[in-house]
Amino acid sequence: MNVELKDNIKFTTSNIPFAPSYKPGLVTKNSGWRNEKPVCDTEKCNGCFLCYLYCPDGVISKYGDKVEIDYDFCKGCGICQKICKHGAITMESEK
Known part of the structure; x- marks a missing residue:
């Protein structure tokens, strides 16, 4: 796909920079x-x-x-516990 812009600048899909796409959050465990x-x-x-x-x-x-929590990638930030209005999520020690 070619798109012509003002001042004769051309962009093609092959020269647009991109980054790899990963699942949101940590890339590694x-x-x-x-x-x-x-x-x-x-x-x-x-x-x-x-x-x-x-x-x-x-x-x-x-x-x-x-809900199900993927512990391999969870940082343990506690936002889920703070946002839960029903007290269903608690933070438990890992050690």
């Missing part, structure tokens, strides 16, 4: 440096998915009306 990990109590979880929306690393997935 956290290597065990996390101090705390989030744990979801499925009995308290009402499926509002605010934790899923606010997770900066994209490690929370929706399964039906519940």
Whole structure:
């Protein structure tokens, strides 16, 4: 695809720079440096998915009306716990 712009500048899809695309969050596993990990109590979880929306690393997935956390890539930042209005997510020590 060629697009001609003002002043005779041309861009083609072959010369537009791009970066590799990865899943949001960490590209590699956290290597065990996390101090705390989030744990979801499925009995308290009402499926509002605010934790899923606010997770900066994209490690929370929706399964039906519940969530699953990918601990391999979770940094343990605790944002999911702070945003959970039902107290379904708690931070537990890794050590």
